[in-house]
Amino acid sequence: MSKLNSLIVLINSMDSADKRYFGLHSKIYGSKKDYQLLYQIIQKTTHDADSVKAEFQKLRPKASFEITYNHLYQTLLDNLSSKDTDTEIEFQVLKAYQQARFLNKRNLFDESLQLIRKFKDVALDYELFSPFLLLAKLEIRICNQLEFDRVDEDTLIRKQAKIESVSRQQRAIENHTGLYNLISLRQIKQGPVRNEDEKTKLNDLAFNELQAISGQSKNSFEAQKLHLLFQSAYFMKMANPKSSLKVYYELNELFENNRKLWGNPPYFYLNHIRGILNNLRWFGNYTEMPYFIEKLKNMLHDFPSAKNNIRPLIFIFENLILTDQKLYTEALNHLNQSYKEMEELLPALTFATQAEVALQAAVVYFWNASYRQAMKVIRPVLNVGKPFSQLPQTKPIRFMNILICCEQKDNDFLESEIRSFERELRKRGKPLKSEEIILKSVHLIVKEPDLKIRNKKLQRLKESLQELRNNPFERQLLNAFDFISWMETKIR
Numbered sequence: 007m008s009k010l011n012s013l014i015v016l017i018n019s020m021d022s023a024d025k026r027y028f029g030l031h032s033k034i035y036g037s038k039k040d041y042q043l044l045y046q047i048i049q050k051t052t053h054d055a056d057s058v059k060a061e062f063q064k065l066r067p068k069a070s071f072e073i074t075y076n077h078l079y080q081t082l083l084d085n086l087s088s089k090d091t092d093t094e095i096e097f098q099v100l101k102a103y104q105q106a107r108f109l110n111k112r113n114l115f116d117e118s119l120q121l122i123r124k125f126k127d128v129a130l131d132y133e134l135f136s137p138f139l140l141l142a143k144l145e146i147r148i149c150n151q152l153e154f155d156r157v158d159e160d161t162l163i164r165k166q167a168k169i170e171s172v173s174r175q176q177r178a179i180e181n182h183t184g185l186y187n188l189i190s191l192r193q194i195k196q197g198p199v200r201n202e203d204e205k206t207k208l209n210d211l212a213f214n215e216l217q218a219i220s221g222q223s224k225n226s227f228e229a230q231k232l233h234l235l236f237q238s239a240y241f242m243k244m245a246n247p248k249s250s251l252k253v254y255y256e257l258n259e260l261f262e263n264n265r266k267l268w269g270n271p272p273y274f275y276l277n278h279i280r281g282i283l284n285n286l287r288w289f290g291n292y293t294e295m296p297y298f299i300e301k302l303k304n305m306l307h308d309f310p311s312a313k314n315n316i317r318p319l320i321f322i323f324e325n326l327i328l329t330d331q332k333l334y335t336e337a338l339n340h341l342n343q344s345y346k347e348m349e350e351l352l353p354a355l356t357f358a359t360q361a362e363v364a365l366q367a368a369v370v371y372f373w374n375a376s377y378r379q380a381m382k383v384i385r386p387v388l389n390v391g392k393p394f395s396q397l398p399q400t401k402p403i404r405f406m407n408i409l410i411c412c413e414q415k416d417n418d419f420l421e422s423e424i425r426s427f428e429r430e431l432r433k434r435g436k437p438l439k440s441e442e443i444i445l446k447s448v449h450l451i452v453k454e455p456d457l458k459i460r461n462k463k464l465q466r467l468k469e470s471l472q473e474l475r476n477n478p479f480e481r482q483l484l485n486a487f488d489f490i491s492w493m494e495t496k497i498r
Contacts, residue, residue, distance in 0.1 A: 009079060010055050010058070010059075011055055013075055013078060014055060016079070016083075017082070018356055020086070022314070023311065024089065025049075027085065027089045028045075028082065031088075032045075040077075041074050041075075041077045041078040041081060044058070044062050044074050047065075054390075062074070095128065095132050095269075096134055098125075099128055099134055099137040099138075100137055102124070102125040103122075103125070103140050103144065106119075106125075106141070110144070110148055110151075115151070118148060119148060122141045122142075122148075125141055126138055130172075132266075132267060133227055133228050135176040136176065139169060139172060139176070142169050142172070143169065145165070146165060175222065175226070178221055178222045179222070181218055182215070182219065182222070182229065183232060185211060185218055186215075186235055189215075189236060189239045189243065192208070193242055197476055197477065197481075198243055199245075208240065212240055215233070215236050219233045227260065230260055231257070231260060234257040234260065237253045238257065238285075242285065247289035251289075251294060254282050254285070254286075257278070258278075258301070261278055270309060271309055271311055271312035271315055272305065272312060276316065279298050279301060279302060280319060283298055283299070283319075286298070287323075287330065292327050292331060295323060295327055296327070299320055302319055303320060314351060314354050314355055317348070317351055318351070318355060318359050318363050321366065322362055322363065324344070325340065325341070325366040325370060326366070328340060328370075332373075337370045337373070337374075341370045341371075345367055348363055348367075357390065358399045360386070360387065361399035364383045364403065365384070365402055365403055367383045368381075368384045368403075369406070369487060372409065372410065372413075375413075377410050377413050377414050380406070381407070381410050384403050384410075388404070388407055398482070402483060402486035404427050405441075405444060405483070405486075405487065406487065408420065408424060409487075411423060412448050412452065417452050420448070420452060427445070428445065438479065438483060439470075439480060440471060440483050440489070441483065443467050443474075444471070446467060447464060447467050447468075447493055447496070450463055450464060450467070451464075451496055457498075461497050461498065464493055464496055465497055468494065471489060
């Protein structure tokens with residue numbers, strides 16, 4: 007992605023707090039600077055790189071567009087990373103380390119040591135082992151510079167022993183993380199175990215993980231979290247949803263008991279809940295999903311600043327529970343009650359979230375044969391510029407657009423749209439089998455006049471699509487919309 011496209015995506019990812027912070031820290035006296043003008047153009051007018059460039063050059067014909075967007079990109083990066091430094095504990099500890107080094111260079115040794123000792127405790131409290139080691143090693147280096155004044159041999163030995171202990175704990179966590187990443191990769195790319203050889207490899211990995219957890223502190227949040235995440239992935243690989251769900255409840259209890267580690271906004275915990283809901287949905291366990299959706303609703307009171315992250319998740323998964331179970335009338339009632347609030351939030355959401363919300367609304371309208379309404383909600387996503395059209399969230403929207411055109415029998419537009427989409431899919435690499443099957447089905451519906459021949463071919467394509475349901479590479483698209491049920495409506 008080009009720097010300009012990255013800049014457009016970056017600005018679109020900013021929430022209201024980010025925009026307020028940048029506005030306060032970029033205000034200067036005098037006339038509006040070039041980079042401030044470019045920021046406003048991207049924020050208010052368009053997401054298309056060519057249109058942004060044309061608008062800027064029209065307003066600032068003598069300015070260098072390339073220098074301006076590079077400067078704006080760097081300014082945003084500096085400002086927004088500074089904002090994180092003010093709010094996230096890990097960044098605060100690292101900032102304290104930088105300040106302690108600075109004070110040491112200025113021979114303010116007592117001030118430096120005071121800062122180090124304060125934030126060493128904070129680092130251990132939040133299990134930030136790498137920052138702790140930076141601070142602890144700097145402390146000993148300063149003590150050495152001061153010729154170990156006020157530090158006796160026993161104190162020095164205790165300090166060095168603590169460094170060795172934390173180093174071992176950090177290595178154990180890194181080893182454990184490596185095992186979890188490995189089982190996650192297998193889960194994503196291979197799906198459930200399919201033969202004895204894969205089962206043996208999985209059990210060998212599980213044995214290594216048990217050894218890894220046995221050598222770690224039983225009170226360590228990170229170690230417990232990794233163990234439960236590994237166990238969850240293991241049971242999913244073994245196609246044992248009941249045991250996997252039991253682990254999820256244990257994992258959620260662990261998070262609930264360590265609320266201080268969530269952060270504000272609680273992105274860490276939100277990702278955890280989203281992962282649970284996705285996996286419950288994958289196993290078709292819809293009765294357990296409302297429990298975790300209720301957790302999200304409770305968070306709205308505790309973290310009002312995270313409303314733009316929490317509300318869309320609630321909306322998306324409440325819709326999915328209904329549409330997955332083909333409760334389309336109930337889904338439409340839910341949409342009528344909740345979509346107005348989502349529409350008010352949309353301008354403040356990132357493009358990816360807007361696309362996810364639009365897709366869910368369009369799916370409900372589609373299954374209730376409200377094709378114009380479905381097209382209305384996805385049109386803003388379809389009209390975005392190049393940076394966003396390449397994001398994965400736009401692909402199901404493009405397919406939804408094609409299905410709507412097929413239902414409305416807009417065959418002239420449909421043919422050109424399919425050709426355009428096929429070219430784009432080939433540019434991204436080899437199209438998925440599911441993508442090819444869906445587009446073939448639409449072609450067949452439009453082109454084949456003989457109903458008997460069409461039904462026979464559609465039945466074969468539907469069966470081929472059903473075989474791909476458990477394929478981890480095809481799963482993301484097939485989870486976005488029930489293409490198989492749609493094909494069944496066309497076989498008559």
